[in-house]
Amino acid sequence: MVEHGGRARGVMPLRAEPLPLRFQIGARTLGSIERRLVRVSLSLDAIIAGAQPALPPLGRGDDGYLVTSLPAAGLDALLRGAGGMIGYVRQRYPRHYADLTIGFAAYQAALSGNTRSGLKRKTKRVIELSGGALDVRRFRTAAELGDFHAVARGISQRTYQERLLGGGLPDDAAFVRAMTEQAAADQVRAWLLYVAGEPAAYLYCPIAGGTVRYDHVGHDPAFNDLSPGGVLMLEAMRDLYAEPGLRRFDFTEGDGQHKRSFATAGVACVDLLLLRPTLANRATIAALEAFDRGALWAKRAVARLGLERVARRVRR
Template sequence: MPLPLRFQLGARTLASIQRQLVRVPLSLDEAIEGRLPQLPPLDRAAHGYQITSLPEDRRDAMALAGGGMIAFVRQHYTRHYVDLTIGHDAYLKALSSNTRSGLGRKARKVTAVSGGELDIRRFRTPDEMTAFHDVARRISLRTYQERLLGEGLPDDPDFLRTMYRLAAADSVRGWLLYIAGEPAAYLYCTIDSGTARYDHVGHDPAFSDLSPGGVLQMEALRDLFGAALKRFDFTEGDGQHKRQFATHGVPCIDMLLLRASLANRLTTMALGGFDRAAGFGKKATAKLGLEKLAKKVRR
């Protein structure tokens, strides 16, 4: 499929190079077990593979499996997850005292603004998911994920068909947080082989000062601890929100394996140079104490 290789700062894409790539994503189980994925045959028009959530210690083995292709690591991160088998009480004890008190304070603040009740609504059946999607989609339109990344809650026919099929099999969940009667945040998760996935999430920026995403995440996890599941998977990528709620993590990389052409070599040189410059800028921003300003610029 055509996949853009982005020159990206936070949520802002400054430029991109289009390549025909075969995406090879590893599941959480595969990442935990350290499996090396099987590479499907490449079509003649394809430039290579995009491998996501590859365990970091499998980097050299994956490059060797590429058989002379250009191996380029685009991203290092921890794939975070929550062990849902430990029980909700044990989970709360595993969180830091600062995290527990902070989440409690945020929940009380939202409750106070909402007239004394924390208004969380749960959805799972096909009819319920219709109602969920209508409201969540309106929230999504206002999020930076939708505006800048094009990664909001989808509304195309394929997504909706899949959502209804999963709902009929009891393999999808949706949550909405209302604040003072207004929809403020949503979370959409699919369930496969005992693992709930953090697929789509967002909140209305008008409520950002109340941290609606964190409040909703805690209540969703409370529900999932009672659902006889194994894990909650925060999927690819790092972030403070994921680190705050996770109990475990797997060091991972996203790797490109590209055909050994001049164009692809120049592409990886450009991406590498940009990534190094972005990393230097991030360190300088942190050193100068400008993280909040940088976050606003990126979004």
């Protein structure tokens, strides 16, 4: 998330663009409705400070805004000042982060006992399969990041995030150029984990103002039983705690077990749709609300019946 000069700290207003509002269960998209929206995101610093986003003017054909990671404490104030626009909270979650100033020993102590024991067991198994040593490779310079990208793309192509969500490690020219520029400015860190000589997991993290951002992560599903992403995450955190000048690790928008396991704190946030009160937009919100309510009911039913493992297979 990027700061924009002249506006609220940590806010980056963009021009409106067609954005799909997805009817989604897990990784599977069942359908979508497209609206022209200005996406407004807040940086972790702005969220912790409780900043309110400054919403840029809408064009004639624009439908509204998608405000992501809005601090929940500021929701009512934003709605009151929305000038008759209609709001719908699509998602609630903590914006997870880890304090990188406390030292690695204190960080490990802050993890749950189950997380620590599980990581110890998985790491031991990975070491055994890798001939007695943990094979983590680290990348920082522009030349090194080129090597990282080639290998990580191979892993990314096999992940469900890329196959089903289009959320893998990008390979377009703009991303590669930005990666190279960030590396030249010493503003990116990346890691690969190998298991028995095979690339198993990657992690790519830009750095801005002392905040390390959890931008791209993935692992080869062939290694699912080893939890290679968790093993690699702990080693990356070990490296970051040893590096001076870093303040926080930002797990970015959305919730998830992995983020909850490795974070030390979080701020309650919402993703808010804020739309002009047209008939089409009212119908859009009604459809999203009905779908989200049904998905929540189904999730609770699955948990009540103990079918979580089956549901995970269906979602992917």
